[in-house]
Amino acid sequence: MYQLYYYPLNASMAPHFILEALQVDFELTLVDRNSKAQKSPSYLALNPAGRIPTLIDDGFAIFESAAICIHLAESHPTSNLMPPIGDKNRALFFQWLMYLTNTLQAELMIYCYPEKYTTEINSVSGILAAQDTRITEILTLLDHELESKSFLVGETISVCDYFLFMLAVWADELKKPPLSFKNLSQYLRQLAQHKAIITVCQKEGLNLADYH
Missing domain, CATH: 1.20.1050.10 (Glutathione S-transferase Yfyf (Class Pi); Chain A, domain 2)
Structure with a gap:
């Protein structure tokens, strides 16, 4: 199951869209920006940039919103959320x-x-x-x-x-x-x-x- 560290209407929104579009099992974990939870030691251990979002895929942490979206699309090629290799x-x-x-x-x-x-x-x-x-x-x-x-x-x-x-x-x-x-x-x-x-x-x- 995927785990998305997110904050509402933040850069996590695009990966959240993709996860919903893929209809896969995932868990949302709120990162409270108001208390600067993204700068906490536990979060920085996952995302040293201290920014939202972070995706956990089978224990593997990925950050940067666009990179997460590409990873999800490539992991589910039948979703057609990005053109395959060879497509113009x-x-x-x-x-x-x-x-x-x-x-x-x-x-x-x-x-x-x-x-x-x-x-x-x-x-x-x-x-x-x-x-x-x-x-x-x-x-x-x-x-x-x-x-x-x-x-x-x-x-x-x-x-x-x-x-x-x-x-x-x-x-x-x-x-x-x-x-x-x-x-x-x-x-x-x-x-x-x-x-x-x-x-x-x-x-x-x-x-x-x-x-x-």
């Missing part, structure tokens, strides 16, 4: 997943925690404004990519889609949130009808009313 879409899958985690997620982290990226408290508002603009540019690119498409890669839902849905949730307080984009909005509303997303959002306390 496999390169695009890695392209977009890397773009999501290395670009969109990285920029969102600065937006969500601006105080961690400066030693000058007066510069926080400027960081927020700059990040709002930068993330809007990224969402615009994704909106164009999703024109006339139901999924980011290929013709079926993949890890990329679950990962983007998670990041879109994080971006809902932007001046121009994901649901304000034509193609991105339609795409997210379609994803919100998938059982795995509905189930995880119920467990993690996210109301999907805006996606209906």
Whole structure:
């Protein structure tokens, strides 16, 4: 059985989506960020980065959200959550997943925690404004990519889609949130009808009313 160390609406959300989509047995273990449990000696023994999530697979600990998602998809190839070796879409899958985690997620982290990226408290508002603009540019690119498409890669839902849905949730307080984009909005509303997303959002306390 898999064990996912998680915190609601955190970076553990994408692996949580994947576990639900796979319909495999797994156990959720809450890591209380409010008490900084992710920095505890017991958690650091599993994940020396001290961040959430961590997946335990048969006693083997894996961290980094995108890496966990890839591992789960490759461990269950019949799920079709990532293109197989030899499929031309496999390169695009890695392209977009890397773009999501290395670009969109990285920029969102600065937006969500601006105080961690400066030693000058007066510069926080400027960081927020700059990040709002930068993330809007990224969402615009994704909106164009999703024109006339139901999924980011290929013709079926993949890890990329679950990962983007998670990041879109994080971006809902932007001046121009994901649901304000034509193609991105339609795409997210379609994803919100998938059982795995509905189930995880119920467990993690996210109301999907805006996606209906």
